[in-house]
Amino acid sequence: MVSPEDIYVFLEEVKDPEIPVLSIIDLGIVRNVEQLDSTWKITITPTYSGCPAMQVIEEEIKIRLSKEGISCLVVNELSPAWTTDWISAKGRENLRNYGIAPPEHEVDKSVLFSAPTVVPCPKCKSRSTKMVSLFGSTACKAHYQCLICLEPFDYFKCLK
Amino acid sequence: MEKFNYLLRLGDDSLILGQRLAEWCGHGPILEEDIAMTNISLDLIGQAISVLNYAGDVECKGRDGDALAFLRLEKDYKNLLLVEQKNGDFGDTMMRQFLFDAYRKLLFERLQSSTDKQLAAIAEKSLKETRYHFKHSAEWVIRLGDGTDESHKRVQNSLNNLWRYTDELFYVDASDKVLTKQGILPDLSDLKSLWLQEVNTVLDLATLQIPTNNWQFEGGRKGVHSEHMGYLLSELQFMQRVYPNMEW
Numbered sequence: 366m367v368s369p370e371d372i373y374v375f376l377e378e379v380k381d382p383e384i385p386v387l388s389i390i391d392l393g394i395v396r397n398v399e400q401l402d403s404t405w406k407i408t409i410t411p412t413y414s415g416c417p418a419m420q421v422i423e424e425e426i427k428i429r430l431s432k433e434g435i436s437c438l439v440v441n442e443l444s445p446a447w448t449t450d451w452i453s454a455k456g457r458e459n460l461r462n463y464g465i466a467p468p469e470h471e472v473d474k475s476v477l478f479s480a481p482t483v484v485p486c487p488k489c490k491s492r493s494t495k496m497v498s499l500f501g502s503t504a505c506k507a508h509y510q511c512l513i514c515l516e517p518f519d520y521f522k523c524l525k
Numbered sequence: 526m527e528k529f530n531y532l533l534r535l536g537d538d539s540l541i542l543g544q545r546l547a548e549w550c551g552h553g554p555i556l557e558e559d560i561a562m563t564n565i566s567l568d569l570i571g572q573a574i575s576v577l578n579y580a581g582d583v584e585c586k587g588r589d590g591d592a593l594a595f596l597r598l599e600k601d602y603k604n605l606l607l608v609e610q611k612n613g614d615f616g617d618t619m620m621r622q623f624l625f626d627a628y629r630k631l632l633f634e635r636l637q638s639s640t641d642k643q644l645a646a647i648a649e650k651s652l653k654e655t656r657y658h659f660k661h662s663a664e665w666v667i668r669l670g671d672g673t674d675e676s677h678k679r680v681q682n683s684l685n686n687l688w689r690y691t692d693e694l695f696y697v698d699a700s701d702k703v704l705t706k707q708g709i710l711p712d713l714s715d716l717k718s719l720w721l722q723e724v725n726t727v728l729d730l731a732t733l734q735i736p737t738n739n740w741q742f743e744g745g746r747k748g749v750h751s752e753h754m755g756y757l758l759s760e761l762q763f764m765q766r767v768y769p770n771m772e773w
Contacts, residue, residue: 411650415567443575498561
């Protein structure tokens with residue numbers, strides 16, 4: 366007999382294809398797992414509307430569960446909208462070790478020309494860094510550079 | 526029918542502007558802005574997927590988001606004339622984006638309280654992305670307007686050329702009024718004054734002037750488009766027209 370807890374253990378092995386150190390559980394995009402008659406309904410939520418990783422993640426969920434002989438239906442639900450607050454503490458630590466700075470508490474985005482968020486360098490931990498661009502290699506990241514060790518790095522930007 | 530019509534307007538605005546911004550890929554003035562514009566494009570295309578898929582469900586004729594995006598004729602697209610205008614230079618693109626973002630931010634804030642749960646959910650999701658887009662475009666309008674003589678002159682020219690498409694942002698017809706009665710569309714009657722207030726604040730900082738010639742164009746909401754639309758669609762639809770039902 367498969368329990369919801371088992372399903373979560375299997376899903377822990379499904380990673381974000383763009384950030385392979387981050388499981389979809391740590392990313393906080395699995396909303397619910399529920400047993401229907403002969404299948405499981407997995408409800409997920411997108412990080413960004415156009416994130417191309419979502420389709421891959423849906424496929425990976427189906428592949429992982431089919432290895433256990435479990436069939437599933439993956440449903441996307443938009444509300445409540447995903448926020449970076451849902452990334453787990455373990456996920457944040459994994460991001461940092463991977464060289465991506467995890468989300469920091471950010472100032473109000475509605476203020477124009479507000480000072481960029483201070484983001485510590487994931488390599489040397491210095492707080493002396495600069496934002497290079499609000500936008501980065503994927504929709505969820507901004508581009509920063511460390512002024513001490515000069516490492517350019519991705520910052521997983523805060524979304525609230 | 527009214528709801529389908531409204532969803533097409535909302536989805537087509539995202540789709541067509543997303544397509545326009547994607548044209549910048551590989552052509553941005555600097556690498557960071559190339560990436561910024563294509564990131565924003567991706568958000569817009571994502572919003573278009575959500576809205577047009579939902580439009581397909583509402584229509585109940587077996588068309589999904591892809592069929593709606595790729596297989597309609599020009600007159601069946603209901604996007605604003607503003608979003609189909611050519612990219613021009615970087616200032617033109619930022620001004621077009623700014624005028625649009627300011628409108629969409631206010632619109633999504635309102636649509637969150639729609640009685641239609643799916644529309645409210647799409648608005649809630651899209652609003653977070655739109656706030657970020659607005660910050661980017663508004664800051665560029667200020668930098669360019671309050672920049673050098675050359676950048677000021679050029680972005681003032683962008684504003685002069687695009688202003689004529691802004692009344693259409695607030696286009697309302699009988700179909701919308703039906704939706705308002707049903708609570709699907711919240712009251713949007715003060716949207717224009719709020720938008721003007723927001724736009725004026727930024728244009729003041731940018732030392733730019735709203736043109737005094739207020740001749741306005743509209744047509745997109747009714748499917749009557751400018752001459753640029755056909756070229757845009759021929760590129761957007763090319764693969765599906767040449768290789769029907771192709772997937773990748």
